[in-house]
Amino acid sequence: MIPEDRWLLPEGIEEILPPATHQLERLRRKLLDLYQSWGYERVIPPLIEFLDSLLTGAGDDLELQTFKLTDQLSGRMMGVRADMTPQVARIDAHLLKRAGPVRLCYMGTVLRTRADGFGGSRSPYQTGVELYGHCGHESDLEVLALMLETLRVAGIGEVHLDLGHVAIFRELVRQTSLDPERESILFEALQRKALPEIHARLAEWALPTFCADWFSALTELNGGPEVLDEADMQLARSGHGVQEALTTLRRLVEALRRQWPDLPIHVDLAELRGYRYHTGALFSAYVPGQGQAVAQGGRYDEIGQVFGRARPATGFSTDLATLLLLGSAMPAIAESGIYAPPTGAVELEERVARLRRQGKRVIRALPGAEVEPCALGCDRMLVHQQGEWQVVPLADSRSTR
Numbered sequence: 462m463i464p465e466d467r468w469l470l471p472e473g474i475e476e477i478l479p480p481a482t483h484q485l486e487r488l489r490r491k492l493l494d495l496y497q498s499w500g501y502e503r504v505i506p507p508l509i510e511f512l513d514s515l516l517t518g519a520g521d522d523l524e525l526q527t528f529k530l531t532d533q534l535s536g537r538m539m540g541v542r543a544d545m546t547p548q549v550a551r552i553d554a555h556l557l558k559r560a561g562p563v564r565l566c567y568m569g570t571v572l573r574t575r576a577d578g579f580g581g582s583r584s585p586y587q588t589g590v591e592l593y594g595h596c597g598h599e600s601d602l603e604v605l606a607l608m609l610e611t612l613r614v615a616g617i618g619e620v621h622l623d624l625g626h627v628a629i630f631r632e633l634v635r636q637t638s639l640d641p642e643r644e645s646i647l648f649e650a651l652q653r654k655a656l657p658e659i660h661a662r663l664a665e666w667a668l669p670t671f672c673a674d675w676f677s678a679l680t681e682l683n684g685g686p687e688v689l690d691e692a693d694m695q696l697a698r699s700g701h702g703v704q705e706a707l708t709t710l711r712r713l714v715e716a717l718r719r720q721w722p723d724l725p726i727h728v729d730l731a732e733l734r735g736y737r738y739h740t741g742a743l744f745s746a747y748v749p750g751q752g753q754a755v756a757q758g759g760r761y762d763e764i765g766q767v768f769g770r771a772r773p774a775t776g777f778s779t780d781l782a783t784l785l786l787l788g789s790a791m792p793a794i795a796e797s798g799i800y801a802p803p804t805g806a807v808e809l810e811e812r813v814a815r816l817r818r819q820g821k822r823v824i825r826a827l828p829g830a831e832v833e834p835c836a837l838g839c840d841r842m843l844v845h846q847q848g849e850w851q852v853v854p855l856a857d858s859r860s861t862r
Contacts, residue, residue: 473576473583484791501566506548512538526573543573554768562594589778596773598709608777616790621725625732625743632702637672683729686714798822800834801843812850
């Protein structure tokens, strides 16, 4: 007896069926053309590689998301990629070894132990770009602009942009000499914006008043771009590193305002996504009605250091299937076809081959399989009339039988 649930897939693992597969492929090609037009070259990292390379610089979160197994040839631990970003960084640092800025893009399925992101998928089709070799805000702006352009091409309508900068919190921690345990406690409380808990911890640790005020201010420094003016006042004594981060955010906002004057921008200085991984500006794109970001990225300098070549880097990633689901750029198109008789005369074969070379969709009849042409999406048919094989509308072909 065949088990009734044999056809079930694991939770969070999906398959894509026609016509969505055709829509996804069209979107994939449009985005590849977009990235190429911006100078980004595509790389295809392996699905699986040694764990110590795969998780380099990515932090504990990615390790928990990675399926692990033992390589039967070497005995070493391997992992199935849960994020392609570390792989692309390895390619830039260890294989390409180019001088100056390098622009790379990637597309492919990743596998995760737990659902993370829109739709609860554990096998998203990750798409993204990385820009290596430049540490200025201009490269952050380029990647951010390309992320917004990606959403536009995918037909994502109203987009809200969130900006943050992890270096602000990191610099405040350094200046107050918090040990790793207290840093972690404060980090977790900031993510929850738990102001009473933060106040209690700061009082317990007896930090100087001006230092405690810095951390308290972070919980409330969120809102429109005017938050940056407030941050200038509340963090005025916090040192050059914090002021430099605020300047970067201000420059990004000013440039975005010039190019996208109607783009809603939200600034949150307590946004510390990927804190152990990112080093600078963070950006996330949201759409109304969805709690999870549809695209996100940021700066992660020194990523290639373990490969012997530290490089400044910035990039973003998104899930192609999510873009397809939320976007309107790839509507389903009923692709019509031409129904052709079974294999036959040389003239027929030449006609079928010529039509296919022209990009036409030709479906051959199979002996013994009685299927109506319209059921196969065909609206025309190849018929032999007036001494040659001609394409005629399906309704006309019936009258010639």
